[in-house]
Amino acid sequence: MILGVARSGKDSMAEILHEEFGLKYKSSSMAAVEIFIFNVLKYKYKYKTMVECFEDRVNHRAEWHKLISDYNKDDKAKLAKEILRISDCYVGMRDLDELNECKKQNLIDLIIWVDAGDRIPTEDKSSCNIDKTCADIIIENDKDYDTFKEKVIRLGKTLFNS
Numbered sequence: 001m002i003l004g005v006a007r008s009g010k011d012s013m014a015e016i017l018h019e020e021f022g023l024k025y026k027s028s029s030m031a032a033v034e035i036f037i038f039n040v041l042k043y044k045y046k047y048k049t050m051v052e053c054f055e056d057r058v059n060h061r062a063e064w065h066k067l068i069s070d071y072n073k074d075d076k077a078k079l080a081k082e083i084l085r086i087s088d089c090y091v092g093m094r095d096l097d098e099l100n101e102c103k104k105q106n107l108i109d110l111i112i113w114v115d116a117g118d119r120i121p122t123e124d125k126s127s128c129n130i131d132k133t134c135a136d137i138i139i140e141n142d143k144d145y146d147t148f149k150e151k152v153i154r155l156g157k158t159l160f161n162s
Helices: 010-021 028-041 050-055 057-071 078-086 096-104 145-160
Strands: 025-027 089-091 112-115 137-140
Touching: 010 025, 010 089, 010 112, 010 145, 025 028, 028 050, 028 057, 028 078, 050 057, 057 078, 078 089, 078 096, 137 145
Parallel strands: 025 089, 112 137
Antiparallel strands: none
């Protein structure tokens, strides 16, 4: 599982691990769009495509958090299980109860936090109530992309080539 606040580099980390090591991943936001969010929000915000809905998520983070929580009301790990059916990794969970349920159901082996605290402000609890204290590993992403990529590749070599 790869976690972090909005725009910290979670998807970039997953992309690097995919390119370098073949990790299959799906952004939780895109999966949620495909599974249910587009159908819920398309008329409200006049979205024409799923991509348009996905790209506008940054403007409605608290609403998305609530929609996902509602979707997971009967099983806090419901969305995670759907994502992990087609992916090796869950990218972008934002709710502590959902994270704890995933741990309880043994759905995750490792939690990585992408920390960009020097360049990205912390996120409001209404859209993300998870922080880096939940992680097993923290990768800092406060410098340039190449520095971040080097760190991710070193981590990948440890995880996938051992």
